[in-house]
Amino acid sequence: MRTHTCGELTAEQIGQTVTLAGWVHRRRDHGGVIFIDLRDRYGITQITCNPQVDGNTVHTVAEKLRNEWVIQVVGEVVARPADMVNDHVVTGMIEVHAHKVTVLNTSKTPPFDIGDDKAEEANENIRLRYRYIDLRRTKLQNMLAEKDRFIRAMRAFFHARGFHEVQTPILANSSPEGARDWLVPSRLYHGKFYALPQAPQQFKQLLMVGGMDKYFQIAPCFRDEDSRADRHFGEFYQLDFEMSFVEQEDILHLLQELWVTLTKDFSTKEILTEDFPRMTWHEAMQRYGTDKPDLRFGLEIADVSALVRGCGFSVFASSVESGGVVHALCVPEGAALSRKNIDDLTDIAKEKGAKGLAYIVYKNDGTLQSPIVKFLGDACAQKILQDVGAVPGDIVFFGADTWMTVCAALGAVRSACGDLLGLKDPDKAAWMFVVDFPMYGMSETEEGRIDFSHNPFSMPKGGMNALKTQEPLEIVAHQFDLVLNGYEISSGAIRNHDPAIMYEAFRIAGYKKEEVDQKFGHMVEAFKYGAPPHGGAAPGIDRAFMVLTNCASIRDIYAFPKDGQGRDVMLGAPSAVTPTQLKELGITPVE
RNA sequence: GGGGGCGUAGCUCAGCUUGGUUAGAGCGUCUGCCUGUCACGCAGAAGGUCGCCGGUUCGAGCCCGGUCGUCCCCGCCA
Numbered sequence: 001m002r003t004h005t006c007g008e009l010t011a012e013q014i015g016q017t018v019t020l021a022g023w024v025h026r027r028r029d030h031g032g033v034i035f036i037d038l039r040d041r042y043g044i045t046q047i048t049c050n051p052q053v054d055g056n057t058v059h060t061v062a063e064k065l066r067n068e069w070v071i072q073v074v075g076e077v078v079a080r081p082a083d084m085v086n087d088h089v090v091t092g093m094i095e096v097h098a099h100k101v102t103v104l105n106t107s108k109t110p111p112f113d114i115g116d117d118k119a120e121e122a123n124e125n126i127r128l129r130y131r132y133i134d135l136r137r138t139k140l141q142n143m144l145a146e147k148d149r150f151i152r153a154m155r156a157f158f159h160a161r162g163f164h165e166v167q168t169p170i171l172a173n174s175s176p177e178g179a180r181d182w183l184v185p186s187r188l189y190h191g192k193f194y195a196l197p198q199a200p201q202q203f204k205q206l207l208m209v210g211g212m213d214k215y216f217q218i219a220p221c222f223r224d225e226d227s228r229a230d231r232h233f234g235e236f237y238q239l240d241f242e243m244s245f246v247e248q249e250d251i252l253h254l255l256q257e258l259w260v261t262l263t264k265d266f267s268t269k270e271i272l273t274e275d276f277p278r279m280t281w282h283e284a285m286q287r288y289g290t291d292k293p294d295l296r297f298g299l300e301i302a303d304v305s306a307l308v309r310g311c312g313f314s315v316f317a318s319s320v321e322s323g324g325v326v327h328a329l330c331v332p333e334g335a336a337l338s339r340k341n342i343d344d345l346t347d348i349a350k351e352k353g354a355k356g357l358a359y360i361v362y363k364n365d366g367t368l369q370s371p372i373v374k375f376l377g378d379a380c381a382q383k384i385l386q387d388v389g390a391v392p393g394d395i396v397f398f399g400a401d402t403w404m405t406v407c408a409a410l411g412a413v414r415s416a417c418g419d420l421l422g423l424k425d426p427d428k429a430a431w432m433f434v435v436d437f438p439m440y441g442m443s444e445t446e447e448g449r450i451d452f453s454h455n456p457f458s459m460p461k462g463g464m465n466a467l468k469t470q471e472p473l474e475i476v477a478h479q480f481d482l483v484l485n486g487y488e489i490s491s492g493a494i495r496n497h498d499p500a501i502m503y504e505a506f507r508i509a510g511y512k513k514e515e516v517d518q519k520f521g522h523m524v525e526a527f528k529y530g531a532p533p534h535g536g537a538a539p540g541i542d543r544a545f546m547v548l549t550n551c552a553s554i555r556d557i558y559a560f561p562k563d564g565q566g567r568d569v570m571l572g573a574p575s576a577v578t579p580t581q582l583k584e585l586g587i588t589p590v591e
Numbered sequence: 592g593g594g595g596g597c598g599u600a601g602c603u604c605a606g607c608u609u610g611g612u613u614a615g616a617g618c619g620u621c622u623g624c625c626u627g628u629c630a631c632g633c634a635g636a637a638g639g640u641c642g643c644c645g646g647u648u649c650g651a652g653c654c655c656g657g658u659c660g661u662c663c664c665c666g667c668c669a
Contacts, residue, residue, distance in 0.1 A: 032626030046629065067619090086629060109620060112602050115630070120603045120618085125661065178669035198669080225668045351594085351665055455669055491669095553662095564662060 001072060007043025011093045013077040018096065020045060021072045021104065023136065024065050026115070034062040038073060038096075041141055046086070046095040047073050053099060061101045068107035068114070068133075074100040124555070129569045131560055143549075143557055150266055150545055151218055154239050157258055163214040163241065168203035170196060170220065176519050177456060179223035182234070190586025196222035199538060202523060204242040205457070205495055208534040209526045216241035218541065226566075230487060230543055232554045233566040242536030248478050248494050251535050252276075252433055255482055255490065259431055259539075267548035269429035272296070280436040281476070285404075289327075289411020291437075294486030295430035297423035299414045301407075302388045304328045304398075313375035315358070319400035326400045329410045330388040331417050334395030335361050341420060342395075345413050349399065354409035358398040362390050372398075415486065424485070426550055432483050436461070436476040440509065452509050454479055457523070458493040459535075460505060467504045482539065489544050492537025499527045 002021040009018065025039035036047040049062035065071065075096040086092030111130055112122035116138045121127075127134040134140060155165065174181045174195035181195040197203070199221045207215045219240040227233035243250065256276050263271050277295065284293050287300050305325045308316040316326045331337075337345075346357040360370040362385060373381045390396050397413055399406035418424050439460050441453035450472050458477040460466045466475050478494035496502050502524055506516045516524060546554050555561035563569055582589055 026629075026631095028628050028631050030626050030628065030631075031624065033628080034626090035628055035631085037629070044629095048627085050626080052626095081627080084627060084629090088629085092629090109601075113618070115618090122602055123661085126602080175669085179667080201669090223668065226666085228668085229663070231668070347594090348664095452669070457669090 005042035006038050006040040006045040007090060009045055009077055009091050009094055009096070011079060014079050014094060016077050017074065017099075018077055019072065019074045020047075020096065022070070023107075024067055024069045024071060026067065027062070027065055029063065034059060036062060036065065036071075036073075036098075038071070039136075043091060044089055045091045047075065047098050047101075048078075048095050049098050049101065053097070058098045058101050061103065062098070065101075065103070066107065066109070068110055068136075069103060070105040070107070072102040072104055073098050124553075125563065125569065128555075128561065128563055131570050135559065140556075140559075143551075144559060146266065146549070147545060147557060150262070151541065153262060153265060154216075154218070154258070154541070157261065158214075158216040158241065161214070161254075163216045164212060165217055166207060166212065166215050168197070168200040168207075168217065168219065172197045172203075175202070177452070179225050182222045182224050185585040185587055187584050187586075198223050199238060200240050201457070201538075204240060204536060205523065205531075205534065206526055208242055208244045208495075208497075209529065209531045211244075211532075213244045214241075215243075215536075219538070227562070227564055228554075229552065230546060230554050232542060232558060233562040233564070235562075236543075236554075237541040238538040239541050240536070240538040242534060244532040244534045246494075246533070246535055248435075248480065248535065251492055251494075251537055252278075252480070255433075255492070255537060255539070256431075259482070259484075259489075259544075262544075263429050263431070263548060266545070267429060269427055269548065272428055272430045273432075276431045276433050276482075278433040278435055281434055281438060282436070284434045285407040285411075286327075289329075289407045289409070289414055290486075291434055291481060292483045292486055292488045293432065293434075294415065294418060294424065295432050295483075296425050296428045296485055297418050299329060299331060299417060299423070301327050301329045301410050301414065304384050304387060307384050307387060308376070308380065308400075311375075311380050312377050313358075313372050315355075315372075316376070316398070316400050324400065324402045325406050326398060327406045327410050328384060328388050329397045329399075329414055329417075330390045331395050331397065331421070332391075333393055333421065334417065335363055335393045337395060337420065345397070345416055348412045348416050349397075349409040352409040352412045353405040354399055354401060357409070357413065358400070360385065360390075360396045360398075362392050362394045362396065364392050366392050428485070429548070430485050433480050434483060435480040437479040437481070438473065439475040439477040439479075439505070440472045442473070450509060455491070455493055456505065456509070457495050457502075459496040459498075460501070463498070464501045464504060467501065467508060472508050478535070480537075482537070484544065484547050487543060487547050488540075489547070490537045490539035492535070494533070494535035497527055497531040497533055499524050502527065 003019045006020055006022050020038055022038045022040035025037040025044055028035040032051055034049040036049065037044050038047050049058045051059040073096060075098040077094050078097050080093060080095055110133050112126055114133065114136055171184060171194040174193060178198050184194040186192045186194060200217060200219050204215055217240045219238050220235060221238050222235050224234060260271060260274050263269060281291055284291055289301055303325060305320050308326050309320045311317050319326055342359060349357040358372045360368055360373060360381060363369055368381060385396065388396055399410045438453050440450050443449035443451040458479040461476050461478055480492050481488055482490040496505060503513055503516060542554055542557055546557050551557055567573065579589060
């Protein structure tokens, strides 16, 4: 139906008769000549329809054309007069003088503008309802092309290193740990359910037991949790991979190589440190108040517990006395923050469990403005300011509570200050690893109970000996995260492949052997048959692509995203099903 | 489940602070004119339950209460 696309004709084809097909992007009717910008995926070519051609038939057809009609044009490629060349498009040297215009399909007036020159973007809800129209915009066309290239680069990277891509099941089993499962009712076994995998975690480990040695997959993952700007509802993709006979160092090196390559190829961001910095989970929490620090800026948090022990401000003193901590965040130039800014930051700290947000404004004239200095005393305040390196013009925020609460609260305040002061440079890529995640933490649901803090299948550092000799809360795992600009891009770990260590790890978390056998029996059983040491990671493809390309919303990098409430407003999903379908599944309709 | 922002023409928005004639703009749509534009231009037209319900008032797009929708955040995300 066409000899060329709308993006390839240049001076080279002048004189040729060509056939193009595409959408009417814009029509400019001059009464005599009519110009049509014909658009397809590849570009835009100007068509001219002249009344003199072929007894006026071309012009008559062109008069009826409207935006987004689909047409086929046969015509001659003609050089434009020198002063009519359009430098803004690749095909601007030429135009096609139409000999014949055929309407392949008409179109209703689109509900929103597709023109890419328009600065304004329509409301997301209406773009999602008409996603097939939205996809015609250059922005989304480019995004899908780049994402395709992104995924091909990942595949090439792993294939070049001897990995096999393996498809693991979509209909799998509910797992007792982790996020909420998507359940699929079984037709053959009423009352029983499949679950869509939250990740191919168990399958990839079993592939290692199966001798696959190096596996990867562009893997769909399903978690029934609420969405966020950087978290698509329900489903997302991970670059899942696993290797046998490796140590953590091997995985970190591979990840680093992969993401340095991808950042350079797919992002305009400058990588701050190509040898990705590493810090332990404890250090990240202590210095940045989060397990995913944004290292594009400083604003490090300091521990001032020792300085305020026994001081006159009872909130600080009693916090330290009762085993808690007092941390301080010095924000350079922060004295300029408004009362409203400080109130907002206080709310942010409170959201994270802090009872308030004490502060000292170190004014430019050297005086202090603070609700707490009169209790602290000038000497103590000066000592603190000196300790955190504050100079006139700064503000220092304080958190006083348990270690975890203080870390989380000041971490959130630090991040918000980074936003307020414009410290999050979009042209920088600060990759880093957080290592040594704790194996256990205190359960948040049951008072005093010890539970896995992250992945129960990770190998504790020190193995069985560590489990036997160390305090559970002190044990760290061969588990790490890869972080970019404050976003968690990947988790990863060396797995626990030893059944004896696994039983012991679960025992510490309060699981009896029988419970382990019941819930994870297939895994433990498999590991009894010569499981090799193995480990891997699973970077989130969509989130990484989003951050690298400075996209504000994860929905903008899916062809057909769910909306913020988990609906597909184009399909109308989720939707009711027929009583017959429910009956087959053994489900009694509600109502 | 909780908090915040937003909701006015097909689309993007102004108007709300301080209630007052017929609610505006740009784009789009429709009609007419125009043979060199490329976000063509010119002239004209159509298009509105100001999300919805209630209240205050002589009078509500504007103030108050409720409600619905949406986005962001918290919770949640081994």
